Amino acid sequence: MATATETSALPELTTDELARYSRHLILPEVGMEGQQKLKAAKVLCVGTGGLGSPLAFYLAAAGIGTLGLVDFDVVDASNLQRQIIHSTKDIGRKKLDSAAEKLTALNPALKVVKHETMLTSANALEILKDYDVVADGTDNFPTRYLVNDACVLLGIPNAYGSIFRFEGQASVFAAKEGPCYRCLYPEPPPPGLVPSCAEGGVLGILPGLVGVIQATEVIKLILGNGSPLIGRLLLVDSLNMKFRELKLRKNRECPVCGDNPTVTALIDYQNFCGIVPETPQEKNVKNGIPQITVKELKQRLDAGEDVQLIDVREPYEYQIAQIGGKLIPQNDVPNRLNEIDRNREVVVHCKSGGRSQRIAEFLQQAGYPRVVNVAGGITAWSDEIDPKVPKY
Amino acid sequence: MTIFIPTPLRQFANGKDTFEAKGATVSEALTHLTETHPDLRKHLFTGEGKVRSFVNLYLNDEDVRYLPEKESTQVSKTDTLSIIPSIAGGDWAVQADAAAPQLTTDL
Numbered sequence: 001m002a003t004a005t006e007t008s009a010l011p012e013l014t015t016d017e018l019a020r021y022s023r024h025l026i027l028p029e030v031g032m033e034g035q036q037k038l039k040a041a042k043v044l045c046v047g048t049g050g051l052g053s054p055l056a057f058y059l060a061a062a063g064i065g066t067l068g069l070v071d072f073d074v075v076d077a078s079n080l081q082r083q084i085i086h087s088t089k090d091i092g093r094k095k096l097d098s099a100a101e102k103l104t105a106l107n108p109a110l111k112v113v114k115h116e117t118m119l120t121s122a123n124a125l126e127i128l129k130d131y132d133v134v135a136d137g138t139d140n141f142p143t144r145y146l147v148n149d150a151c152v153l154l155g156i157p158n159a160y161g162s163i164f165r166f167e168g169q170a171s172v173f174a175a176k177e178g179p180c181y182r183c184l185y186p187e188p189p190p191p192g193l194v195p196s197c198a199e200g201g202v203l204g205i206l207p208g209l210v211g212v213i214q215a216t217e218v219i220k221l222i223l224g225n226g227s228p229l230i231g232r233l234l235l236v237d238s239l240n241m242k243f244r245e246l247k248l249r250k251n252r253e254c255p256v257c258g259d260n261p262t263v264t265a266l267i268d269y270q271n272f273c274g275i276v277p278e279t280p281q282e283k284n285v286k287n288g289i290p291q292i293t294v295k296e297l298k299q300r301l302d303a304g305e306d307v308q309l310i311d312v313r314e315p316y317e318y319q320i321a322q323i324g325g326k327l328i329p330q331n332d333v334p335n336r337l338n339e340i341d342r343n344r345e346v347v348v349h350c351k352s353g354g355r356s357q358r359i360a361e362f363l364q365q366a367g368y369p370r371v372v373n374v375a376g377g378i379t380a381w382s383d384e385i386d387p388k389v390p391k392y
Numbered sequence: 393m394t395i396f397i398p399t400p401l402r403q404f405a406n407g408k409d410t411f412e413a414k415g416a417t418v419s420e421a422l423t424h425l426t427e428t429h430p431d432l433r434k435h436l437f438t439g440e441g442k443v444r445s446f447v448n449l450y451l452n453d454e455d456v457r458y459l460p461e462k463e464s465t466q467v468s469k470t471d472t473l474s475i476i477p478s479i480a481g482g483d484w485a486v487q488a489d490a491a492a493p494q495l496t497t498d499l
Binding site: 138139140141144162163164165166167169184185186187188189233235244245246247248249331 | 398399400403444445446448450453454455458474476477478479480
């Protein structure tokens, strides 16, 4: 990594750069050599979303020479509450293009490398191998384990951050002698057991806080200065504004970074995280629950059919958008079965179809003979039937 | 002892963020917690009663897995037990409060 670079091989700073980085240059902990190390450094930001926005912005400002960005998504209106690198005018645009434009406007000397792809087992090593430090700003488990394993295999430290509602975690993984993400969590949660990102919500400012912690760690790793978060898990509770720190140990039995690793090449991370691709049959029936599309639901409502539509989202979601279903939040369903007529067909919906599927399975087990799930939920309704129904 | 309940699991503990648990060991304190809030059980333990691999328990700042006596470690009233599950992402909107101005459909 960059810290090992010989001083003699470090790039000279231009007159413009001496002026731009003067506040760094007069810091003894950075100084001329530190700023040159930053200029020589290549950092990869995985994701240009909530965490990636502040992370990439500050790294660009700090004088990192080469910044790689991995993203394949486009900017959506619901991103702007926290993904501050993107603007309202960028809605619908590729996140990579939007981010690269802001970063080079901030620092024209910055070399931005755009990787417009989803990081996979097939391309991760090839993409990551040229970087000195990786900053993981992903929001899903398969990619997080993929980034972790690739960093361990390549020996690249990973400045990690993760967020949920008001809480964040940060650490540095895969550093020499330090633990990796798998030492902390050997396995991901099975899908559906913990609320997914789309159900959980997040305070918009929180990724700013956590992303800037990640950026700080990246800079420290490159400078080789200070005490990085190696072997420490920082917990951020923004609601109570408390920062706590827990000790992380390298697990000698870790399958990736332990004494006798069993994972020596990248694996199938979708499968590892329990995500099984949908079979054609599952489009119609999933776990014994018939699935209907929003188009079919609309047709049946228009035809005046008897549809007992139950909305199992939370009241605050109902307040944002609803399509005429009776609101019974998922956790209230077991206690409010008397409000659901078992002699009529029950059509269950939520935001995107996950929670309603679980409730539909529950109702079936509770003896309801006819239960169907609305595939894609109210989001699909907004996309395919009525764009006036707000998406959130 | 005080058990810190993380955000994703608070919905199974009547929304509480802490729980004052009785018991002489980590294990007994957890039993008190899950007997009071039975819905938490399946999120913390496997069917065989083992702590799930995506949930970590910290007695003060130490990982319980690395304590010599693990979950049988003695605890005192002033100790804290943190439940730290793996977390990922946030792709969502703010909660509209009844007293707050209505949000428009477009931002």
